[in-house]
Amino acid sequence: MTTEFTKDITGAVVDSLKGTADPRLRELLSALTRHLHDFVRETGPTTEEWERAIGFLTATGQTCTDTRQEFILLSDVLGVSMLVETLGGHRAPGATESTVLGPFHMTESPVRALGADIDLVGAGEPCAVSGRVLSSDGTPLPGAVLDVWQADAEGYYDVQRPDIQPPGNGRGLFTADAEGRFWFRTCVPSPYPIPTDGPVGDLLRATGRHPYRPAHIHFIASAEGHASVTTHIFVAGSPYLDSDAVFAVKESLVADFAETDDRSLAGEFGIPNPFRHARFDLVLEPR
Structure with missing residues (x-):
């Protein structure tokens, strides 16, 4: 009835x-x-299709652990994370654009001194990263804090291979100097596939999509009186810049990791010469 x-x-x-x-x-x-x-x-949808959808979401939740967030990954590959970030971002002219947090900001980054090497494995191509943290009017932001994390040279985060990588590998919490400057050593990041051994991987295979992300380093930059920004720096020329599995690439976030032959600068960074060097500024919007 x-x-x-x-x-x-x-x-x-x-x-x-x-x-x-x-x-x-x-x-x-x-x-x-x-x-x-x-x-x-x-x-x-039929009852069977709806039950299958519920089963998929159940499996997604069951895949989550203290070091893996499958629901964030699902949100990422459906473009929802990027859409939320884009709609919620109110950016002053010239301020660094935001992008997705990603599923691997799962542990606290260890506090490190400026110039420290976050590549504790030492298997990748040596690289120096440097720049400044600025307000949108160009004023340096001394004491700004930068939370940095990246995959190793083989495309894995420390939490993915704890038997191979020491805790905190590829991660660092840095404080900019009195002129807003920051610098650290690492390895050149490489493209990598997002995890495909769970429900999100099944979804990608069912839809004929690849799982790859272009090479990048994650940053969260914050400073007193300013809105923090969650962003990436992408390696110019990396594969998958035009087909990122999580739709997170913005043109303004692509940086040149230039090959540099400068013994003096290499000595300042404490890195073998020649080396790769990425320079960029992070610009925050006043609150």
Whole structure:
């Protein structure tokens, strides 16, 4: 027997949310209900298909651990993370653009002195990274904090291969000097595939998509009185810049990791000459 409830189940569910004390939560849940119900009406999934979808989400949750976040990975490969970041980013002219956090910011980066080497394995091509942290008007930001993390030369993060990489490999928490300058040593990052041994990998295979990300280094830069920025620096010329599996590349974030033959500069960085050198500034928006 058809009831008024089944005729307008969407309205009934939205009405049931009217007592939600937090108005923003009420708005979000109401919109989610309407869009999800519209999706079901548009696509008409069978009971078996819906059970399979629930099974996929269940498996996604079961894959998450203290060092792996499969739901972030799912959000990334569907472009949702990048869409949220783009819609939520209000950037002053010239400020560094933001991009996705990614699924591997899972442990605290160890505090390191300026100039330290975050490549504790030493298997990659030596590289120096340097620049300044500035306000959007060009004023240096002394004492700005930079949280840095990257994969090793083989494309793995420390949490992925704890039996091979020591904890904190490829990670560092740096404080800019009195002129807002920062510098550290590492290895040139390489392109790598996101994890494909879980439900997200199954999704990529089912849709004929590759899992690769272009070479990059992650940064979170913050300074007093300024909005922090979560971003990447991508290696110019890297494969997959135009087909990043998580849709995170922005042209302004691509930097040249130039081959440098300068014994004096190599001596300052404490790195063998010749070496690769990436220079760029991180520009923050005042709050």
